[in-house]
Amino acid sequence: MSYWQEFKYKNITYVLIGLLIAIVLSNWQPFIDLLSLLKYLHFIGAFIGGILFVSTFTFGIGTVILTNVTQTMHPIAVAIFAGLGAVVGDLIIFRFVKDRLLKEIKPLYEKISGTHLTRVLNSHYFAWMLPFLGALIIASPLPDEIGVSLMGLSEISTKNFVILSFFLNTFGIFLILVGYLAFR
Numbered sequence: 581m582s583y584w585q586e587f588k589y590k591n592i593t594y595v596l597i598g599l600l601i602a603i604v605l606s607n608w609q610p611f612i613d614l615l616s617l618l619k620y621l622h623f624i625g626a627f628i629g630g631i632l633f634v635s636t637f638t639f640g641i642g643t644v645i646l647t648n649v650t651q652t653m654h655p656i657a658v659a660i661f662a663g664l665g666a667v668v669g670d671l672i673i674f675r676f677v678k679d680r681l682l683k684e685i686k687p688l689y690e691k692i693s694g695t696h697l698t699r700v701l702n703s704h705y706f707a708w709m710l711p712f713l714g715a716l717i718i719a720s721p722l723p724d725e726i727g728v729s730l731m732g733l734s735e736i737s738t739k740n741f742v743i744l745s746f747f748l749n750t751f752g753i754f755l756i757l758v759g760y761l762a763f764r
Contacts, residue, residue: 594636602640615648625649626658630665633753634673634724646753647760655757663750670718670745673728674738710734711744719748721756 587593605611618625626649632642650658711734717727731741 598637599640602644605641606644615645618645619648619652622649622653623657623661626653626661627665629658630662630667630749630753631669632665633662634666634669634728634749636725643756646757650757650761655754655761658757659750659754662753663746666724666749666753667742667745670724670728670749671738671742673725674732674741674745676732711736715744715748718745719752721752724749 606615618628625645629642629645629649632638632645634642646658646662649662710730714727714730714734717730718724720727728745731744736744
């Protein structure tokens with residue numbers, strides 16, 4: 581096995597790499613020009629920033645875009661349109677988890693059925709805990725992959741996921757933008 585496959589802190593490393601790329605790009609003139617363009621595209625810039633906001637790899641860039649768009653738009657409007665973009669990004673992850681990841685996990689689950697883990701996974705408490713934990717992660721400033729995955733593994737419908745994702749992301753983005761405006 582390679583070192584990377586055994587490495588425990590892949591997601592933290594991805595976040596740090598994404599933030600480093602965002603810092604480097606924020607000092608690169610062509611990227612600054614692109615941000616200036618997105619800032620004046622208002623709703624489209626907020627939407628694109630929202631799509632980028634949900635992924636570990638693009639979280640930093642999405643945040644930079646959203647804070648720049650906030651310079652020309654009200655934070656509530658930015659949060660709403662970024663929330664719509666975040667739903668698009670989350671829906672891509674959600675469909676991947678629902679359609680592909682469950683197919684990979686199902687054979688593993690069938691091998692261990694009848695064990696203590698099966699009883700825990702089928703319990704009433706576990707049924708509501710997955711979406712709840714997923715919702716907390718989506719509403720937080722953390723990238724959404726883990727939260728979306730938890731919700732994708734639960735029995736939540738796509739329609740309910742989209743509604744929940746919109747409100748949670750909009751709220752989380754709004755809090756980040758208000759924090760940005762308060763401390764800049």
